[in-house]
Amino acid sequence: MGFVIAVDGPAASGKGTIASKLGAAYGLPVLDSGLLYRAIGLAVIDEGGDLDVEADCVRAASSLDFANLNGERFRTRAAGEAASRVAVHPAVRETLIAFQRDFARREPGAVIDGRDIGTVIVPDAPAKIYVTASAEARATRRWLQLLGLGESADYEAILADVRKRDARDAARAAAPMRPAEDAALLDTTDLDIDAAFDAARRIVEDARARREQSPKG
Ligand code: C5P
Numbered sequence: 001m002g003f004v005i006a007v008d009g010p011a012a013s014g015k016g017t018i019a020s021k022l023g024a025a026y027g028l029p030v031l032d033s034g035l036l037y038r039a040i041g042l043a044v045i046d047e048g049g050d051l052d053v054e055a056d057c058v059r060a061a062s063s064l065d066f067a068n069l070n071g072e073r074f075r076t077r078a079a080g081e082a083a084s085r086v087a088v089h090p091a092v093r094e095t096l097i098a099f100q101r102d103f104a105r106r107e108p109g110a111v112i113d114g115r116d117i118g119t120v121i122v123p124d125a126p127a128k129i130y131v132t133a134s135a136e137a138r139a140t141r142r143w144l145q146l147l148g149l150g151e152s153a154d155y156e157a158i159l160a161d162v163r164k165r166d167a168r169d170a171a172r173a174a175a176p177m178r179p180a181e182d183a184a185l186l187d188t189t190d191l192d193i194d195a196a197f198d199a200a201r202r203i204v205e206d207a208r209a210r211r212e213q214s215p216k217g
Contacts, residue, residue, distance in 0.1 A: 001124065002109030003028065003211075005204055006117035009131035010166050010177060011080065012138035012145075014188040018131060018200045019113035021193075025201065026111070031103045033114035033121070034083060036096050038074045039064055041082025051085040054092065061095045072149060077161060084165050087115075090174040097121065115169055118180035127207035129200055130179035133189040135162050 005022055009015040016032055023030035040061045041051060049056030073079060086092050093116075104110050104122045112121065118128035133141075139159035146153040169177040179185060184203040188196040 001105065001122075001126075002107045003127070003208070004104050004109050004122050004125040005111045005127040005129070005207075006122055006125040006180070006183070007111060007113040007129050007131060007200075008115055008118050008177070008179065008183065009113075009129075010115075010133075010138065010169065011162055012142040013131040013133045014141070014191075014193065014196050015113045015129075015131040017193055018129070018186075018197055019111045021197045022200060022204060023111045026109075026204070028109050028111050029103070029106075031100065031110060031112045033096070033100055033112055033117065034080075035069050035074055036066055036099070037083035037087045037092075038079040039066070039069050040092060041086045042073065042079055044086060045078075045082060051082055054089040057086045057089050057092045058095060061092055066096070066099050075145070075149060076151060077146065077153075077158070080165065081161065084168050088168065088172045088174065093174050115177040116175035118183050119178065120175045123180065126211045127204045128180050128183035129186055129203050130183040131186045131188060131196075131200075133187060135159060135166065137189045138162050 007015045007019040020030050040057055043060035043064055044051050044057050047060055049060060100112065100121045104112060118125055136159065139155060139162045142162065143153050143155050143158050186199050186203065191199065
């Protein structure tokens with residue numbers, strides 16, 4: 001396997017920004033796995049399906065081209081909420097495993113951010129970071145981000161969303177959100193993006209050094 005960096009953590013913890021900066025720093029492609037679940041959630045809504053019905057979500061997933069996802073629509077609150085509802089279904093998660101693992105397997109490696117990358121998708125990733133921050137700090141970031149997108153946003157409603165999403169993502173039976181046992185924890189509550197990235201980079205450098213010393217290489 002190439003050098004895979006798994007970046008997991010809750011919504012708005014900073015993991016997406018950290019992942020894209022790590023990708024640029026190490027010359028690795030970046031996969032935002034949340035986008036896959038967001039795309040399925042939006043496709044279910046577009047097709048008039050029910051987000052809580054597994055078969056509707058699997059059908060929507062089968063018509064998507066995961067290699068070609070972009071657009072601001074994916075970043076909305078509604079897309080995040082829909083994503084976390086479709087992500088509960090084991091058969092939906094199943095449809096995404098091969099795509100994510102293929103992405104991880106390509107040389108020279110990859111950076112993938114999500115909830116279950118270090119635990120389920122690439123459990124043998126040489127570098128794993130679990131990014132957290134207080135719910136209030138994350139709600140503030142999401143609020144600023146949504147304002148930037150031109151969405152009218154109420155801070156209290158966003159904080160409630162963040163808490164609801166954390167609870168759903170952590171409590172589900174299929175690949176719940178949790179740090180891998182060998183993940184380094186990075187709390188970004190009091191860090192700006194430069195400081196958070198510096199800390200992430202130190203974690204990755206330690207992982208690289210460990211890998212070079214290990215007999216398997
Ligand atoms: O990271 P992002 O906020 O885009 O993720 C949206 C939702 O997709 C999460 O709340 C989670 O339910 C789901 N997800 C997941 N596993 C991943 C990535 C995202 O279950 N690897």
